[in-house]
Each structure stands twice: as C-alpha cells, then as structure tokens.
Amino acid sequence: MKKLVLSLVVLVAAGIGAWFLWRPAAPAPDVAFTTIEGKQFSMHDLRGKVVLVKFWATSCVTCVKQMPGTIETYNIYAPKGYETVAVAMNYDPPNYVLNFAETRKLPFPVALDTRGDIAQAFGDVKLTPTAFLIDKQGRIIKRYLGDYDMADFHATLDKALAAG
Template structure:
C-alpha cells in the first residue's frame, strides 16, 4: 500500500483563500478600529465656557486627559504646547481635560503659571473620561479627525515626531 501526497493544487487554493480572508478581516478590523466616533461631550473650561465636541467637527482636534499630580503629564505638557502652537494655524484644536480628582485650583494655577495656550477643561464629575472609554490612566490623548472619528489613542507620552507626521497627514486629508 502506497501513500500518495495529494497534488499541490488541491491544498494550495484553499490555503490561499484562507490567507486572503484573514487579510481582509484584519484590514476590516483595523479600519473599523480607526473610525470609532468620538463621543458627544461638552467641555467646561477653567473660565466656565462650554465647548461641545460637535462644535469642533470639521477640525482636527486632540483631547488630552491629564492631572497636575501626574509626572508624565507635567513632563509632556511643554511638548503638547509646542504641538498645539505648530498646528493651530492649520486649524487644529486642543482640549486638555483635567481628571476629576485634580483640584480645580491646582489646574487653574498650573494653566496660568505655564501659560497653556489651549482650552483647559475640568472633568469634575468624571463624565468626559467615562464617555471616552472610561479613561483612568494619565496621560491619555485622543487624536480626532475632521469627521469626529478617533484615529489614534495614546496612553502615556506620545512619540511626538510620529504624532506630528500623523497630524500633518490628518489635517491635509
């Protein structure tokens, strides 16, 4: 009794079809993951002004969850300021959301002392952090495109050169 190996064509075609389906599924998943809509929230800045995420539609914007007690947040803030200053002329907006446990007077003092040029909002009830997927780790930053879709989430300090390239591409697109 001899055992013959099946001809290559009998297993090659199903293998290629399977590989193609896996690739299509991966592409579908990544495009789905990169098009999560940003939640509809209203930010209340340190001056008491309300800014809705709806009002930011049509612009690329970043939402940065931070705290004055977070060493990484404080370390990255000058680079966030540089990023904002570099791209604000191209229509980018930026909202720094202080976590609910951050004392409002600390946030106000930090924002004034460091002359933060962008919107600094308080999340006193934690509702904004909840709406963005229950953010608990700081810093966490979301990059949102002109259509209101989250295209990138950074937990920890972003790779700023890569962030700048992504901002250039997103603003141009």
Template sequence: MTASPASTSSRSWIKPAAIGAVVLALAGIGYASLASSTPAPDVTFISIAGDKVSTQSLRGKVVMVNFWATSCVTCVKEMPDMVATYNKYKGQGLEFVAVAMQYDRPDYVLNFAEQRKLPFTVALDSAGDIARQFGDVTLTPTTFLIDKQGRIIKTYVGAPDFGAVHKLIEKELAG
C-alpha cells in the same frame, strides 16, 4: 538528568504558541488602532475660564483631547510637547482640549495652567462624565486625535511619539 522525549515534545510547542499568541495580540491592537474610526462622543467641556466648548462646535477641525492630571509625572513631562504641537498647528485648524481628571484638584489645575501659560482650552471633568463618555478613561495621559468629521482616528495611552503625531495631524489637516 535528561528529559524524556515525551516531556520535551510536550513543551516544545509552548514557545511557538506563546510567540504566536503575542503576535496575534499585537496585531489585533495594531489593527484596532488603525481601524479605529469611531465617532467622538458629544460632550461639552467646561474650561477653567468657565467657557463651554462642545465636540459639535469643533467639527471641521482636527482636535486633540488629552486626559491628564497634575499628579501624573508623564503628563507633566509631555505637556511642553503638547504645547509645541498645538502652537505649531493651531493656525492650520488644530484645536486642543486638555481635560483634567476628576480626582485632580481644580486649584492645582488652575495653578498649573497659569504657571505654564497653557495656550489651549483646559477643562475640568469634575464629575468624571467626560472620561466615561470617552470610553471610561482611567489611565493618564490618554490622548484622542479626532478628525474633521468628528471621528476618533487614534488613541494614545501614555506619552505618544510626537513625530508620528505630527505626521498624522499634517495628514488630517491636509485632508
């Protein structure tokens, strides 16, 4: 059975239109991530050691804020790369805060941090306030890269390409 010319021509625009919509959506996402330079929220992290660290106190440094959970397979898998990134750049001014999600049990977070000897600040977000202030983070891992002026310059949802992360960190540290 062959399609009539009318039905063929009415469907022929669908593929290009769908492709065009996908390209525009991806371009919009790419632009949003490149043009993203919104101020990081003014929050105070409470570390598992009881220390308070505010985003204000981190001004002048490049900062990574990583929302994660001990139950998140991707988070656990990427944590050695997060540690390596921190260790590589901490002497040049990189700060790192790993924020455990509200639903993560504090004893699990403490155990995870101690077993893996996490070298950076590990904070609890017991009420979910910090995740809300960072744009209502619900997916883990979500990582924000913040420049020396306190602006979010890149947001990664899922495991980032650490080679690209390192290049961006180096650029920001040099600036």
C-alpha cells in the same frame, strides 16, 4: 493537511489585519466641556478642526513631562485648523489645575471633568495621559496612552489636517 491549516491561519490573520487597518473610525462622543475660565463648548462646536482631547492630571509625571511638547505642537498647528483640549481628571483639585495652567501659560482650553462624565464618555478613561486625535468630521482616528512618539504624532496630524 498542514499546508491547508497554515494557509487558513494566514488568511484569517490577513483578514483581521485588514479589518483593523480599514475599519471606519468611531465617532467621538459629543460631550460638553467647561474650561477653568467657565467657558462652555462641545465636541460638535469643534467640527471642521482636527482636535486632540487629552486627559491628564497635575499629579501625573508623564503628563507634566509631555506638556511642553503639547504646547509646542499646539502653537505650530493651531493656525492650520488644530485644537487641543486638555481635560483634567475628576480627582485633580481645580485649584491645582488652575495654578498649573496659569504658571505654564497653557495656550489651549483646559477643561475640568469634575464628575468624570467626559472620561466616562470616552470609554471610561482611568489612566493618564490618555489622548484621542479626532478628525474634522468628529471621528476618533487614533488613541494614545502614555508616552508617544511626537514625530509619528505629527505625521498623523499632518495627514488629518490635509484630509477634507
């Protein structure tokens, strides 16, 4: 009886693991972004590119610490079809965001989420940094919360860029 129960537990665990490994990627919400320069675009406009949508705040220590790596990754991968959209949280004063973007010379679009609609659409994001890697077909392939391993991120990014 113990062997049967143990076998059943292993089989269920394997099934759950397989579901997480091979489940279809969820589509990213088709939200509209407005940059600090007033430009507007949507997730749909970014189809065909691999996109990192990164929720951040100027008051977030980890976000500020990650920004040089985010810039470096963007500069390396943008020519290969990669885009980054830095979405400032609704509690972040727009003048702080503008000052940060200008002084750090952020090379990618910086969007203001003044009403919190974008964060809401991405699953009610509250914690920063939270980032979503989205494939060329507009599907979320990975969610990152807090600090993450850049080598692992680059490997995932390389794979997504190589995919059709």
